[in-house]
Structures are given as structure tokens and as C-alpha cells.
Amino acid sequence: MVRSKYSWEEVSQFNRIRQNGTLWEKDGHYFYVQEEGTVCTELVVYDLSQELYEMLVNETRTDTENQHLLMYGTWPMTVAGCHRPTMLIAYPELQKNYNNKQLAEILPVGEKQWLNWRGKLPERYRRFRH
Numbered sequence: 001m002v003r004s005k006y007s008w009e010e011v012s013q014f015n016r017i018r019q020n021g022t023l024w025e026k027d028g029h030y031f032y033v034q035e036e037g038t039v040c041t042e043l044v045v046y047d048l049s050q051e052l053y054e055m056l057v058n059e060t061r062t063d064t065e066n067q068h069l070l071m072y073g074t075w076p077m078t079v080a081g082c083h084r085p086t087m088l089i090a091y092p093e094l095q096k097n098y099n100n101k102q103l104a105e106i107l108p109v110g111e112k113q114w115l116n117w118r119g120k121l122p123e124r125y126r127r128f129r130h
Contacts, residue, residue, distance in 0.1 A: 004031055008043040022063070023056060032056070034067055038117065046070045072112050074105075085110030086117070089125055103127070 004011070011033060014026040024031040030048040035041045048056070052069070055061050061075075068076045082088070085106045088095050095103055107127060114121060 004045040
């Protein structure tokens with residue numbers, strides 16, 4: 001997903017759609033604001049497509065699912081019950097429990113989550129090869 005060119009300060013002047021401050025509108029364009037970070041958090045603004053805006057308003061997907069999509073570019077993992085893809089980074093030997101197609105979907109998300117959390121992948125981390 002695309003971070004907006006607008007800052008939180010600018011978006012806070014737009015039309016608030018949700019009382020909790022996550023959804024905003026200006027001239028038919030929609031924006032989602034969420035807090036990101038662990039130690040130093042910041043309010044991050046994302047541009048929303050019409051489709052994603054409608055999913056949010058109609059509650060087709062949960063806020064958690066939408067936040068995951070905005071942060072990582074994919075919906076949360078459902079592949080083979082892998083709910084914590086970072087475990088496959090911390091313990092690469094667990095990757096043998098998944099086929100190549102599943103790993104192709106899981107590992108990029110796990111790696112991105114790990115990088116957001118730790119800043120770099122573990123030195124001994126290697127992608128498992130079948």
C-alpha cells in the first residue's frame with residue numbers, strides 16, 4: 001500500500017469519517033491513519049483506494065486485517081495455519097513444514113515484519129530450500 005504524501009497534521013484538517021480518527025476524506029479521496037512503531041510511535045497516513053475504503057466502511061474486513069494490508073501489502077496469513085510468520089525467521093528449520101508455494105507467500109511477510117521489529121534479519125537466517 002502507499003503511504004500518503006500528506007502528513008498527519010495536514011490530514012487532521014480534512015473531514016473525519018470515523019470518530020476514532022482512523023478514516024478521513026478530502027475531495028473524494030480517502031485516507032487511513034494508524035499508529036506505527038514500537039518504541040517511538042508515529043501516526044502514519046495511507047492513501048486508500050475506493051475498494052479498500054468500502055471494505056472499511058462496510059466492515060468486510062476487520063481493522064486488524066486492514067492494518068496488516070496497509071503495513072505489509074498483504075492480507076494476514078492464512079496459509080497452512082501460519083499465524084506468526086516471524087517464527088519462520090527466528091527458527092528457519094520450521095520452514096520444512098511448508099511447501100515452496102506456501103513459503104513464497106509466508107516468508108516475505110515474515111521478513112518484513114521482522115525488519116520492522118528488529119531492523120535487520122538474524123545473521124544466521126537463511127531461507128529453507130526444498
